[in-house]
Amino acid sequence: MAGYLGSYATLGLLLLASVVVFVGAFSANRLLRPASPAEPIGKRETYECGVDPVGGDWAQAQIRYYVYAYLYVLFAVEAVFLFPWAVIFDRPGFGATTVVEMAIFVAVLALGILYAWRKRILTWT
């Protein structure tokens, strides 16, 4: 394995090795665990603190903070631009202009989070 992708190929091998480990572990578990366990009523019910669970399987929940997912996308995209910039910005030929450009970019995003803050998205509803 040589070349640029050689070091990535090692990661692929690691995934392969973990597949082997898990297949081994689950087969060992299958062999070790009780072969024909008892099946009392209610054994395969979900846990509900001692009472029988009522209603459907998946509960309906109000997802608070779902707007955070949008904010996350905002900053994840920002990170995509920030990471390469951070690696190269002080190499010769970049200098102050690069920093000012990034400052403007970050300021625009900071305005975004300020707006969310003012709109009281960051508070518990």
Added chain:
Amino acid sequence: MIVAQDPTLQDFGHDPWWLIIAKIVAIFVFGLVMTLLGVWFERRVVARMAVRPGLNQAGPFGLLQTLADGLKGAFKEDIMPRTADKVVFFFAPTIAVICGFTALSVIPFGPMVSIFGHKTALQVTDVPVSVLLVFACSGMAVYGIVLGGWASGSTYPLLGGLRSSAQMISYEVSMGLSIVAVFMTAGSASTSQIVAAQRSGQPISFFGLDLTAPGWYAILLIPSFLIFCIAAVGETNRAPFDLPEAESELVAGYMTEYSSLKFLLFMMSEYVAMVGMSAMVTTLFLGGWRAPAPITTFWAGANSGWWPLLWITAKIVIMLFVFVWLRATLPRMRYDTFMRLGWRVLLPINLVWILVLAAIKVLREDVDSTSRNLILAGAIVAALLAALLWPSKKKPPAPTLEELAKSRPAGSFPLPPMDLQVPPSPRARRAVAEREPANVGAAPEGEQE
């Protein structure tokens, strides 16, 4: 004496196949042993902090307790709830564990060593963006938790999984931004190069003073270091941020329905993630596998050969101790305070810090010293002025009761007079006097058999 030979990116990807397999096995063994000892370490330390003996039954100092628990878990019956999504329920714990091990694989454990004649670095592999790989793995590991919570078909795991996803996206942002500061200083995104960049301090000139900046980024970039540590605790779902498995509210959170090996895998993923995060903090901020400063001054060979394994393990254990210390000290945070910390405190501080750092770097390199000092002095004066003149929100004094009563609209319910003295009711006094004592039915002392 041989000096430490730093690996470069070209040194990776040339290992023969048996060496790669040996390294991968070594990583798995390292993760497993650290899990076994980590659980023991945590329980012993927490017990010590709570002034109780802790594990002391299985093996010397209870060292074999985790092994016994693990074996016992493998012998247990695997129960899958009737309502579970079978495929996802099965794969969720493996996702969590594989992500943990993949993150460990790019951690540099030492310099170039010779194994059976092959010169190779003590690191499974390194890629130009290996820090981002670790970052991605810690993000992917949340899939294991979220899917496990969802696939259980039960209420508590679902809530645990949802909390985990909100937690992950909030702290991933802070963590990513603190990594940016490291990239800016090291000029690379590969773990081995970041360790190499922390080798020695750099000279800086500050108002005519010539100082040596410390090599470790933990001191040089202390805001990033602190934010990264906080975010690492949030990412690994550890106390005081262990909301996804808050046992007082959610039973056991996402792993309520899991049993046998799958439960063990979730436990293992938590500890492997902890070890991975500790190793990451060590690599990014604490000089990686290099010996701490006083050792190298009187022992030049401390950084060569296999010795670095000792240093990095010691640093990882210290970071694990911090994790345990936090768990033993701090109560669990409330969910909304936790989110507020991430978005309103860590994120803005990080954004400002990155820009300040960029400005400092540009000032150091592109501007001559006189105008640099002028700009620095101006910035300090501006910061002081801003702190002095920052508008402080003055709360209006709370209205008194009389004012509140007067401001009521006409036609409101009548109010009793403010200074009304209610005399004690004569009937109540009589009732108290005539009531029998509460323990009248109990047998008087001395008459029991």
